[in-house]
Amino acid sequence: MAEATEKKAKTKKKSANQTLVIVESPAKAKTIEKYLGPGYTVKASMGHLIDLPKSRIAINVEDNFQPEYITVRGKAKLLKELQKDAKKSDTVLLASDNDREGEAIAWHLKNAIQDKTEAKIGRIVFNEITPVAIKEAVKNPGEIIEAKVNAQKARRVLDRLVGYNLSPLLWSKVKNGLSAGRVQSVALRLICEREEEVENFLPEEYWTLDADFVKGKSSFTAQLVTYKGEKPVLKSESDVNNIIEEIKNAECKVVGIKHTDKVVRPKAPFTTSKLQQSAANKLGFTSRKTMQIAQQLYEGVNIGTSRVGLITYMRTDSVRISQTALDEVRDWISKNHPEDLPAEQIQYAVGKGAQDAHEGIRPTYVTYTPDSVKEYLTRDQLRLYTIIWERFVSSQMNNAKTRTTSAEIQAGDAVFRVSASKIVDKGFYRVIHLLSSKEDSTGSLPALKEGEALSATKFYPEQHFTQGPARFTDASIVKTLEEKGIGRPSTYAPIISVLLDRYYVTRVNKQLVPTQLGRMICKILVESFPDVINETFTAEVENDLDSVEQDKLVWNNMIGDFYTPFKNRVDEVMEKQESVKGFLDETTDKICEKCGKPMVKKLGRFGFFLACSGFPECHNTRSIPLAKCPMPECNGEIVARKTKGRGKEFYGCTNYPTCNFISHFKPVDQYCPKCGWFMVEKYDKKNGSYKSCINPDCDYLHSVTEAVEEAQKEALAKENQALKLAEEASKENQD
Incomplete structure (x- = not known):
């Protein structure tokens, strides 16, 4: 009797349907397994298990650009475990992400396990990890979409061909260990071109004029908008003072009141x-x-x-x-x-x-x-x-409504305007809790009537400077990439990360700034491959990949049309492009403290540094001195350092710990004209970037005005030099 019961239990256990679900990450596996319950085993592939090797190009150009896939190093054990799990299962459901990368992961997994199991293999996708969505997907498995896999394959092959051809070129002409990517190089170009615009911009001075007006016990401030019927052009303080002198005793009255209602529509859900x-x-x-x-x-x-x-x-x-x-x-x-x-x-x-x-x-x-x-x-x-x-x-609520009240006050030939806005119907703003109470209204006005008299009590002339183009931030570069059709939702963050990781770009005050290395690489790539390192080509590739995914374009043909002219150009540049390696190393007057040989200035992955000219016998390196230490009786120099924990950069003396001077602001190649300490670069939202003395007892601020004057002097000096050279050349021709 017991034997029969045991045999029955074994038969029951064997006949129970076992389903293996393979997702990409352990966290997702943990959530989904709770939803599915008994009879389901959910395992994670940890991303790609099968991919191109890192050590070689692995693209067979002669065989229609077929990729040579291998099991990713360190993933063989995990793959065998999944194969064993599949062998014990009746059904295998491949549940990698519903995008091109996910489809490729599923395709590789199917190829790797289908000969190891008799289980039925299906593909499931879902947009959300909820019990309803997961159970619905499990009930309706589909097939792997080959065209989607081909689109991923085309991108992978194209990027491999570009990277593995451009990188050796950079090793040969610039520096060993560099790399270049198809999409990242275009993003780098955008950042470098914006930096040139920032550097070439010369701010221009202009002034504004505000005035305080009083009605009874209430007062408010308005801004000058017209003078003698025209928009005022105030280029100097004297321009403003002339107007103040003319209107300071003039009668003031309200000449216009305007109410404007505006409908504010909610925004669509996030992409x-x-x-x-x-x-x-x-x-x-x-x-x-x-x-x-x-x-x-x-x-x-x-x-x-x-x-x-x-x-x-x-x-x-x-x-x-x-x-x-x-x-x-x-x-x-x-x-x-x-x-x-x-x-x-x-x-x-x-x-x-x-x-x-x-x-x-x-x-x-x-x-x-x-x-x-x-x-x-x-x-x-x-x-x-x-x-x-x-x-x-x-996004599914009613519009909000705002009301703006504007008043115009005339004082002699000048007209001042003041505006105040408030939300009159919150609508969808009722659920926007990040909206502060300050944003519910902007400014306030006393009750004003057209024609009533006011008095002007004080004038506020203020100096400004035109703002140049802003450097890219994470937000603005992503917006630009999307608008230009460069990359896709899955690539925006990696594009920025790669540029930062390679030290082609740094993040300063949340702005993306190209390094010297990044600018040098960009210059060579853009000059040598203008047809590839540009936004038009990159956007066209994205459209072609979409066509491959829609099964309207054969992926091999797409690669073939690109590769031959590209490879010919690479070979041509490799042969004709002059190397800049020699120009990157610069002999200095610094002496190696270990062997006594001169130190050489070199460009490394993290910028310039000093290295002993006796390498490889001597491996001594040290940071580039940025300034002399300002502390009394200290002959040390200020160098860049990083904190041990988070690796945050600061600037300290080479004589530490004898001298404990530190600065969290980067020194610039300038010294304070008042006290002789070095200057540092600072930044705030009001003034942007500016220079200031590091001495806490010195109040010297290198203002924007002085920066403009210096830039103008420099431009004038260059112009005079050019004229002098032209005169000399003309004299030589006459002789």
Whole structure:
């Protein structure tokens, strides 16, 4: 009897259906396994298991550019484990991300396990990690989309061909160990060109004039907008003072009152680029940080005893929203803000060129309000989730309305204007809690009537300088890349990260600044490959990849059309381009303290440094001195250093610990004319970048005015030099 029962149990155990689900990350696996329950095993592939090797190009050009794939180093054990799990399963569901990379991961996995198992292999995709979405996907497995795999293969092959041809060129002509990428090089070009605009900009002085006006016990400040019927052009302080002198005793009266109502429409749900831009502007997040936190919210966090994927897939170029989600959010609004629920749901147009593979980024459950989940999230997770939740919910609410009141006051031949705005109908702003009370209204005005008299009590002339083009930030470079069709939602953050990691670009005051190394590489690549390192070509490649994914273009043909002329140009540049390696090493008067030989200035991955000319016998290196130490009786020099923990840069004396002088501001090649200490570069929102004395007891500030004067003097000196050379040349010709 017991034997029969045991045999029956074994038969029952064997016949039970076992399903293996393979996702990309352990966090996602943990969340999904809780949703599926018994009979399902969820494992993570940890991204790509099979890919191109790192050590060689691995593209067979002679065989239609076929890639030579291998098991990724360190992933063989994991692949064998997945093969064993597949062998024990009746069904294998490949649940990698629903994009080109995810499709390629699924394709490689299928090829790796199909000969090791008799299980049926299917492909499942989902836009959100919720019980309903996961169970629905499991019920309806599909097939791997070959055209999507080919699009990923085409991108991978193209980038490999470009990188593995341009990088050796840079090793030969610039410096060993450098690398270049197809898309990153175009982004670097944009950043370098913007830097040139910043450097070439000469600010121009202009002035504005404000005045205080009094009515009874109330006062307000207005700005001069016209003088003698025209917009005033105030280029100097004397221009302003002349106007003040003429109108200071004039009668003042209100000559116009205007009320303007404006409708403010809610914005569409986030796409990847818009999320990165908003997180950068509102939260100060880098693009990489935004995507890392969004990934955590997507894959799942513990909310009480449940594990919940809080947002939909975060790599998308679409604002489309599912009908189920629209019904849910409209139901929530009807219960919480019924007065702001539109009669019909609001539809947003998907942008031109969008692949529209995923919904816009939204909360998976609108009932999980930021307040209800804040105790379960980290500070940064909550802040990012809040702007996602608010953006989505507000997108289906009524418009807001603002009212602006403008008053014009005449004083002699001058007209001053003051405006005040306030929100008169909050509409969708009711759920935008990041909107501060200060933003509900701007300024205030006493009750004014046209024709009534006022008195001017004080005038405020103020000097300004025109602002030049701003350096790119994470937000603005992502916006530019999207507008120009460069890259895709999954690549915006990696593009910036690669440039920073290679030290072609640094981040200063949240601005992206090209390094000397980055500018040098950009110059060589742009001059040598203008047809490749440009935004038009890069955007055309993205369109071609879309065509491959839509099965309208054969991927090998796309690569073939590009490769032959590109390779010919590489060979030509390799032969004719002069090397700049010799120009990067500069002999100095510094002596190596270890062997006594001269030190040489070299360009390394992290900028210039000093190295002993006795290398390889002597390996001594040290930082480039930036300034003399200002401390009394100290003969040390100021060099750049990094903190041990976070690697944050600061500037200290070479005689440390005997001398403990440090500065958190970067020294510039200039000394204070008042006290002789060195100058440093500082930055604030009002003045932008400016120079100041490092001496805490000195009040010298190198103002924008002086910078303009210096630039003008320098330009004049260059002009005089050019005229002198022209005169000499003319004299030689006459002789």
